[in-house]
Each structure stands twice: as C-alpha cells, then as structure tokens.
Amino acid sequence: MIATLATPGRHRRLAHRRIVMLALAGMLAGLFALTLMLGQSLTPPGDVLRVLAGQDVPGASFTVGQLRLPRAVIATLAGMCLGLGGAAFQVMLRNPLASPDIIGVSAGASAAAVFAIVFLSVSGASLSIIAIAAGLGVAALIYLLSFRDGVSGARLILVGIGISAMINSFIAYALVRAPGWSLQEALRWLGGSVNAVRIEQAGPLLAALVLFGGLVLSRSRDLETLRMGDDMAAALGVRVGAVRLSVMMGAVGMIAVATSVTGPIAFVAFLAGPIALRIIGPHGSVLIPAALTGAILVLGGDYVGQFLLPARYPVGVVTGALGAPFLIWLIIRANRTGGSL
C-alpha cells in the first residue's frame, strides 16, 4: 500500500519524458532526411536511400553523397557535441552563463588556429590538433585561475569572460597582421560553418562523442545531485571535486573537437541546454535532450542559412542571431530571479 503512494506521479513523468525524447529524436531524424532530400533541387527519397546504400545514382550520388550527406552528418555530430558539452557545464555550475562558448573555450581553440594560420602557416590536420590542444589548454587555465579551495561557478565564469576578452583582442591583432592570402582561411575559423566539410571529419567527432560524451553521461546522476548545491551533493555521496573535473574534461574535449572541425558555431553550446530544459521539463537529466537539441539547432540553422534567407550564410551567423537576444533575455531574467538551469 505505502509503496504505491509515491509512484504514480513519478511514472507519469518518466513516460512523459520518454515521449518528449522520442519527439526530439524524431524531429532530428526528419530534419536530417529533409536536408538530404531538399536543397537547390529535390531528390526523391528512393534515390536518397539508394545513394545511402552505396549504389551509383546519376546526379544524386554527387549532390546527396558528396554535398548533402557529409554536411548533415557533420552538423548533427558537431551539434550533439556542442549541446551535450554546453549543458554539462551549465548543470555542473548551476548557471546557464557557464557555457564553454561564453567562457572562452571555443574562442581559445579558434584563436590558436588563427595564430597558426597567420604566423606559422600551418594547415590541415595539424591545425585541428592545435585548435583542440588550445581549447583544452584554455579550459585548464581558467580552471587553475579560478581554483581556491575548489572551484565556484561564479568565479569560473568571471575568469572565463576575462580570458575570453583577452583571446578576442588577440584574434583582432592577428587579423590585422594577417597577409591577404591567409585572411580567408583565418576567417573560416572565426565564424562556424559546415561548408565544404568532408565525411572523413565525422571520425574525430564520433570519437569525441563516444569517449568524452560517454564520460559526461556516466556522471549524469551525480550531475543531477549537484544541482542541489555542493554541500548537499557531497552529503549525498557525490565526490564533488572528482565529478567536476571529469565532467569538465569531457565537456571541454567535445567542444574543442567540434570547434576544430566546424569553427566556433556561435551560441549552440549555450542555447541547447536551456531550450532542452524548457522542452523536457525539470525532471531527470537534461543532457541527452540537450545533445539532440544541439544537433537540431546546427542542422536546422545550416538549412535556414543555406536556403531560407535571401543570401547564403554560414550556420554560425544564424545561430548567432538566435543566441544574442536569448543571452540578453537570460541576463535580465537572472538579475530578477537568480534563475538557474
């Protein structure tokens, strides 16, 4: 008798959560199918499937196989990395402003890439490795600078915003000094885009998602408990410091790898968590819904930028236009209520 008292509400919410997750996944799948079928021209679903199965379909093999598929795959994977990494940071530090793209992790990655292009004439895979290393390095620097008997969210955000400003001034300097021939390549690293991506680039993204994403998701229950404050979480058996460190490593790894492939796609890491939270509601972990939301944002944003606007824009411009007003709204709201993710 007693045992059933608390359960109906809980099971109802779990069922609701499952439906919403399925709806998000369905939306992502639909969007993915749409981007494969409909671009400048319409490819019938049958042709798309045949291309995916590896058959040679005149015309469709190129547009779908070479142009649309790599783009959609990279956009989906990068979006998942950004959404999951961003939401993990926000939940861990109980602050939506604590997203890695606000505190300068992605800026660090792109600044290193710009520096390497302009001053060292690096290109190709080594450029990606430099960008990833710089992303991790900046995150470590922020962590160390904000460390004092543990890391508090507010200190980390402020240090991150300061570092971010320094990095941006450095980027501006590098661009002023850049010779014309490298400027084009450097600019590609400053606005996120999935133009001209190759399917091979899915490899590192997938590896990051499995490795770093797995690390973050394995801490999902600890992260949920951390939302009740560090003290309460510790009293409930969470090793706060260890969880923080591993979640931070996983999230930064995903963001840095994604940035090394697509450049910094503005605000996706920052937006995915709060949007997912509003869709899924406050029960249970927001991490997987945030990964799906991130993928939808990048895939949808890229589609809008390509086909629904008067000119063609890279996805970063679209998500940037979406994110900036949200950032302002969030700051105003946080001032009023002290609201949190």
Add this chain to the structure above:
Amino acid sequence: MTINHRLQVQDLTAGYGDRTIIKGLGIDLLPGRISAIVGANACGKSTLLRVMARLLRPRGGQVALDGAAIHGMPTRALARVLGLLPQSPIAPEGITVADLVGRGRHPHHGLMSRWGPADDHAVATALEATRITDLADRTVDELSGGQRQRAWIAMALAQDTDLLLLDEPTTYLDVAHQIELLDLLCDLNARRGTTIVMVLHDLNLAARYADQLIALRAGRVHAQDSPDAVLTEATIAQVFGLSARVMRDPVSGRPMMLPIGRHRLAAE
C-alpha cells in the same frame, strides 16, 4: 533496530584560508540520542558541523566513525551512514516534492543500479513520516517555509542514515513550525534510533529537545553534558557573555533561561 554508529571528534583543528576556527576540539556524541551544538556567533558551530559531514578537511585531528577517520572513507558508503541537512539547501527549479525526496536515495545507487521498489518504499515512508504525502506532486517552489523544511527532512529520511546532522534547521520558521520540526526529529530519534546532531540558536529549545548540549566557545568545547549540567547561569555568562536567570521549564521540566538585558527589568 539499527545498530548505532559512534561518531567522535578527536583533537580537531580546522579553519578556512589563514584563519583557524576550531582548535583542538574533542567531542563524543551519544549514539542513538539527540545532541545540540550551541554557542555565540562565529564560535565555530557551523565549521564543526561541516568537518563532521566531511565538507571541510581537518587541519589536525580527525572525525572518527566507529573508530575510523571519515576523511578516508568512500564517499558513497559514508553517505549511507551519515546524512546532512545544510543551512540553506538549493531545490532545483521546478522539482516536485516526491522527486526531491527521491534524491535522498542517491547514495544507495551505484553506476548501474536502477530505481526499485525499495526506493519507492523509502520515499513513501519518508513522505508519510513528515506528513507531506499530499504534497508529493507539488513543486517545491510552491510550498510554504514550514512545508519546504519538512520536504528536506523527508529527503534526509529517504537517505535512511543512522546519523543525521542538521545546521540550524529551525531558521526562517515561525515558532509553531519550529516546534513541529523538533518534534519530528524526536519522532525520528525514537522510532528509528537515529542519532541526531544539530546546531541550534535557541538555547531553550536546545535544552528542551536535546539529550546532550555541547557549548562551544572560541573554537573549543566549553561544556558537553546533559542540559541540566550545561545550561547554567555561569555557562551562559562564559559562553555568550550574557547574564541570565535559569529556571525550570514548567512544561518540560528541563532548564530554561531568561536573558537579562539593560532595560525592561521589573523592579525588585
């Protein structure tokens, strides 16, 4: 019946940054009883509780659970024996009462184990014991202060620990809710044999509800004994620098103190 664990503080030194707040402090908590820690502001009450809950690492000495230092124990195992209700815990936005109480089950789960009937049962029992079963599906933000505090206590009950530390659990509650909360803790102590250790500001309530009073003064134990032995005019003068009269509380038979200020004194 649960086996009572013994919590001891041995020659403890602790502090923050450059400041040492607790110096060479030792207490032996009565297993299965209620202890109240009292003392003036900034005497180290909360710091002591934080070290006892392992939120703060001691500089010297140790807190021992059944003879072993808690700072060397696995976090999750400790959290199945020792619970804490901090002074102002944070309820995640929009969380329901049942889910909040369910969070108390965290230390009972490993990486792979799933929510089971035992968890449902623990949550239902905790809701019932705190008489908030009707509120289970409400969000914590909707609750009144007294109800919210009961929800937090219910979470601690669902954690099902043998020892429970509470940092000023009656703050922000009106007098009726303070009594209700302390009664609830007494029930818990009587029914489950839970050892309760709480920091309390109100000396009279501490003397009424605790079996053992621990009076701190400047980071050291000034006195630890029964309320009758600790709540004396001399101790109040030494610990709080306040003159007071101590009388027998006609309601509980425990000692009760009446502070003497500079004004509003009846003519002799």
